[in-house]
Amino acid sequence: MTAFAKRAEEFRPSPVRAVFETAMDPSVVSLAGGNPDLSLLPGGSxxxxxxxxxxxxxxxxxxxxxxxxxxxxxxxxxxxxxxxxxxxxxxxxxxxxxxxxxxxxxxxxxxxxxxxxxxxxxxxxxxxxxxxxxxxxxxxxxxxxxxxxxxxxxxxxxxxxxxxxxxxxxxxxxxxxxxxxxxxxxxxxxxxxxxxxxxxxxxxxxxxxxxxxxxxxxxxxxxxxxxxxxxxxxxxxxxxxxxxxxxxxxxxxxxxxxxxxxxxxxxxxxxxxxxxxxxxxxxxGSPEWPDVLDRTVALYAERAAAVTGALAEHLGDRAEWTDPTGGFFTWVRMPGAGLTDVLGRGIREGVVIVPGAACYADGRSSDAVRVAFSGVTPDRAKEGIRRLASAVRPA
Amino acid sequence: MTAFAKRAEEFRPSPVRAVFETAMDPSVVSLAGGNPDLSLLPGGSxxxxxxxxxxxxxxxxxxxxxxxxxxxxxxxxxxxxxxxxxxxxxxxxxxxxxxxxxxxxxxxxxxxxxxxxxxxxxxxxxxxxxxxxxxxxxxxxxxxxxxxxxxxxxxxxxxxxxxxxxxxxxxxxxxxxxxxxxxxxxxxxxxxxxxxxxxxxxxxxxxxxxxxxxxxxxxxxxxxxxxxxxxxxxxxxxxxxxxxxxxxxxxxxxxxxxxxxxxxxxxxxxxxxxxxxxxxxxxxGSPEWPDVLDRTVALYAERAAAVTGALAEHLGDRAEWTDPTGGFFTWVRMPGAGLTDVLGRGIREGVVIVPGAACYADGRSSDAVRVAFSGVTPDRAKEGIRRLASAVRPA
The missing domain is CATH 3.40.640.10 (Type I PLP-dependent aspartate aminotransferase-like (Major domain))
Known part of the structure; x- marks a missing residue:
């Protein structure tokens, strides 16, 4: 079949992507995807x-x-x-x-x-x-x-x-x-x-x-x-x-x-x-929306607190992170932890995160991971951070 | 502000487009857009x-x-x-x-x-x-x-x-x-x-x-x-x-x-x-769809017949056209009619069509127009062809 154009090189499957697809097991805690919580949306309305x-x-x-x-x-x-x-x-x-x-x-x-x-x-x-x-x-x-x-x-x-x-x-x-x-x-x-x-x-x-x-x-x-x-x-x-x-x-x-x-x-x-x-x-434009948004954002705040609390508990001695005041994410830096296979190690412990290196265009290594708290309950979030701490603990 | 990229030249507003936008007057018969007829779709269901x-x-x-x-x-x-x-x-x-x-x-x-x-x-x-x-x-x-x-x-x-x-x-x-x-x-x-x-x-x-x-x-x-x-x-x-x-x-x-x-x-x-x-x-996947599609296609067939009938009546002596057996369009060639401003002339007579030249990449002139019959009733279609005939009649 006809060869692809030069720019098609940019659309190769990435290793990160492949791992994500195999990590859809419900026993795995996903702190990877920036999914909104839709539980308060009234589907009937x-x-x-x-x-x-x-x-x-x-x-x-x-x-x-x-x-x-x-x-x-x-x-x-x-x-x-x-x-x-x-x-x-x-x-x-x-x-x-x-x-x-x-x-x-x-x-x-x-x-x-x-x-x-x-x-x-x-x-x-x-x-x-x-x-x-x-x-x-x-x-x-x-x-x-x-x-x-x-x-x-x-x-x-x-x-x-x-x-x-x-x-x-x-x-x-x-x-x-x-x-x-x-x-x-x-x-x-x-x-x-x-x-x-x-x-x-x-x-x-x-x-x-x-x-x-x-x-x-x-x-x-x-x-x-x-x-x-x-x-x-x-x-x-x-x-x-x-x-x-x-x-x-x-x-x-x-x-x-x-x-x-x-x-x-x-x-x-x-x-x-x-x-x-x-x-x-x-x-x-409906009168219900502002209230549903407020209550949903309160969930995000609660989840962010669960994540940062768990980070303090399990990684307080060797990580630093953003204290989020909104949105879906925190960024956890672990200087010297050696995160080259943090995604694979995380999955083996039952947690998925986005490795920091994926967030740079220039292929540099990164001592950080992105943690998305938006789509998980506080308990799952805490468990996810506990597993992340196990994954990055020196063997 | 920052200049556009080279390829943005391709996204300039076209003269055809400008005319289309000004021709949305309901008194104008549009034989231009390939819109499906949705009148038989049950909105409630x-x-x-x-x-x-x-x-x-x-x-x-x-x-x-x-x-x-x-x-x-x-x-x-x-x-x-x-x-x-x-x-x-x-x-x-x-x-x-x-x-x-x-x-x-x-x-x-x-x-x-x-x-x-x-x-x-x-x-x-x-x-x-x-x-x-x-x-x-x-x-x-x-x-x-x-x-x-x-x-x-x-x-x-x-x-x-x-x-x-x-x-x-x-x-x-x-x-x-x-x-x-x-x-x-x-x-x-x-x-x-x-x-x-x-x-x-x-x-x-x-x-x-x-x-x-x-x-x-x-x-x-x-x-x-x-x-x-x-x-x-x-x-x-x-x-x-x-x-x-x-x-x-x-x-x-x-x-x-x-x-x-x-x-x-x-x-x-x-x-x-x-x-x-x-x-x-x-x-x-619903049981109603095949029937609605059959009845909608019957409308298209009726409209195609109205268009080709009107073409025979008004332009039979100097046009030739496709006899459609399906779809939305017929192509009307009028050799020697001089269609360089057929769009503007049509709009002045109250009908919009797509000039044939728009369907070629190389800027060639065309002695044809595209007529879309899918979105108009038979009576409107006939009136549109009558107007088209007036538009292309030698002055």
Whole structure:
């Protein structure tokens, strides 16, 4: 059969992936996948919303729709963005079949092969796959407990400029970051957008976790988009506040950029599922949603506490970790523990985690692992950390 | 703001597109879009299916799923492929968020910039957009009333081989073709797969209309996939037999190819909507579906007859057209009519069609238009053709 294209090399099965697939045994505690907890979602009520949509507006929601999304969906995103501190107009909203599709789309529109994307070190593993598929080089800027240091970003950009490399954008998850759980401070946000705007480097702000602050009363940090709307493309998602299975996300971008995104998105997908868009409108616009979200986030906070408590108990003497204030993840560094086969050793002990090395593009080794607490009960989370401690204990 | 990548040139708004958007006035008869008729779909019953799925299996259909699709969806496709004459195993089925996504995926996996894809002349306009986005050159092989002539394909491939060009695949819609409505004869199907297999050129068979034969009792022509399963990637779609709004399609490919497709698809979309997949399973597996499909196809046959009757009445002296035996389209050639502004002239008369020139990659002029009869009542179809005749009448 015909040979694959050069870029198909990027789509080889990874060893991590193979292990994940064999570790679906229910006796194994998975601290790997960033799955939302859906136990508080009222399936019956959501079913009724879907039934009403199909009974009353079947010929509309089952038919082809616009690549610009439905009007109601764009209006929903305007509202959600307002709760993230961003003033947005409907012509700046591009619906997506999940924000992963936005990573693909923005990379496709902005990156030539050989370009460099700047990203946090460590970063979201799924973004690395996208950048690789467009033959883009990733340079990491290591983060600390407050996220990216703007001075480090400036230095990296200046180095790349001296090297003559084109840098279309900085990719960042500034709030409750994947994989570390770290959030960028407000001061650093302001400095970061200045550093990038001064160098005409766009920021791709990936914000799936922004509405998941454990302290429900606190003011969230402003989105990067709210600070520099002409220099930031913002990606949002319904996956962590409602449902990943429906594949609903969005991009917010200046009007002319959004229009170009629509054309590129249509070539791949025509448009995102009409039913998914309208079901997101119905649920995320319903009076029950805020309460269900609050109670679900309380579960995440409880699970985060269970994980950090168990870390203190079992690994307190040789690990350090993020104390998450929102989102799904903590990042556990174990200096000197020698984590080269931490995934395999974990599975032998009955726990799956994401090895830190997977979160870097450059093949470096890592003394850390990502722990996702979102999808496991506190007891399972504690047991998982106990097993992780056994796995990394010197033999 | 940051400049776009080179390939973003391919995603410019087209003049055709701009006209389409301004022609959404309900007084205009649209013979442009290939929309299915959904009037016979029982929205209430489908709503009940969705409600049951969400009430009984909400935490499953709302959660992340596998990039390989749900088991039930793969089983559904195995059954649908059987009704198209193809024996398929579940590990050869890749779910897609619409078959357009399959065009993108296969092009991404197989085509380097500068490669050549062979395609029918004329061909599906949405495929041209995809090929362009990967900087692939399209060479057309003109079709006749029986579709592609295998000898012409062989000659084109041999010419390209002499030119040293890489040809990863032939793209074809062999059954009720978009845009012409023509179907490839069984003899030509056999010859075509031989011609391509002998030259190690894969066939990308796009088959959204295969189940829409007007003669519901006749044996359909075999899929190209059924004739050479190791040399064909087959794309199928629920858009024309159920709903385009849900974005459900599939690819069928040899197991190792399918596995690679899954990895590439996950980088863009994680997986297609779980609710869409399972709703397709529920409806296309329901006892009502075959009857609704039969009655809907009867509508298409009636509309096709209305269009061809009106063509005979109004343009009989200077046009020739395909007599469709299934699908959504006919292709109307008007030699010497001078169709350079047929779209604008049609809109001034109150009818929208797709100008033939849009169905070629090479910018050639065309003496034809595509007429889609699927989405209009017979009376509207007749009125549309009357207006088309006025538009192309010499001033």
């Amino acid at each position: 959501i079913g009724t919303l879907a039934a009403t949509l199909l009974a009353d507006r079947g010929p509309e929601v089952l038919q082809y729709g616009s690549g610009a999304g439905t009007e109601a969906f764009r209006a929903l995103v305007v509202n959600l963005m307002r709760s993230r501190g961003s003033q947005v107009t409907e012509d700046q909203v591009q619906p997506l079949a999940g924000s992963q599709a936005g990573l693909d789309l923005v990379t496709k529109l902005y990156c030539n092969p050989g370009d460099v994307v700047l990203a946090e070190g460590p970063t979201y593993v799924g973004a690395l796959g996208v950048f690789g598929s467009y033959e883009v080089e990733v340079r990491h800027v290591d983060i600390d407990g407050e996220g990216l240091n703007p001075d480090d970003v400036a230095a990296a950009l200046d180095t790349l400029a001296r090297e003559g490399r084109r840098v279309p954008f900085l990719y960042t998850v500034p709030t409750f970051q994947n994989p570390t759980g770290v959030s960028l401070s407000t001061e650093r946000r302001r400095a970061l957008v200045e550093v990038c705007a001064a160098r005409d480097v766009m920021i791709l702000e990936d914000d799936p976790y922004g509405l998941l602050a454990f302290d429900r009363g606190a003011d969230p940090a402003p989105t990067l988009h709210s600070l520099a709307p002409d220099h930031v493309i913002h990606l949002g998602s319904a996956s962590k506040i409602f449902s990943p299975g429906l594949r609903v996300g969005w991009a917010v971008a200046p009007g002319p950029v959004r229009a170009r995104m629509q054309i590129a998105a249509e070539a791949v997908l025509i448009h995102p599922s009409m039913l998914s868009q309208e079901l997101a409108v119905a649920w995320l | 489908i709503g009940t299916l969705a409600a049951t799925l969400l009430a009984d299996r909400g935490p499953e259909v709302l959660q992340y799923g596998s990039g390989a699709g749900t088991e039930a969806f793969r089983a559904l496709v195995v059954n649908l492929m059987r009704s198209r004459g193809s024996q398929v195993t579940e590990d050869q089925v890749q779910p897609l968020a619409g078959s357009q996504a399959g065009l993108d995926l296969v092009t991404k996996l197989y085509c380097n910039p500068g490669d050549v894809v062979l395609a029918e002349g004329p061909t599906y306009v949405g495929a041209l957009g995809v090929f362009g986005s990967y900087e692939v050159e399209v060479r057309h092989v003109d079709i006749d009333g029986e579709g592609l002539n295998p000898d012409d394909v062989a000659a084109a491939l041999d010419t390209l081989a002499r030119e040293g060009r890489r040809v990863p695949f032939l793209y074809t819609v062999p059954t009720f073709q978009n845009p012409t409505g023509v179907s490839l004869s069984t003899e030509r199907r056999r010859a075509l797969v031989e011609v391509c297999a002998a030259r190690d050129v894969m066939i990308l068979e796009d088959d959204p209309y295969g189940l829409l034969a007007f003669d519901r009792g006749a044996d359909p022509a075999p899929t190209l996939h059924s004739l050479a399963p190791d040399h064909v990637i087959h794309l199928g779609s629920a858009s024309k037999i159920f709903s385009p709004g849900l974005r459900v399609g599939w690819a069928v490919a040899p197991g190792p190819v399918r596995a690679r497709m899954q990895i590439a698809a996950e980088a863009v979309l994680i997986h297609p909507s779980m609710l869409s997949q399972e709703l397709a399973v529920a409806w296309l």
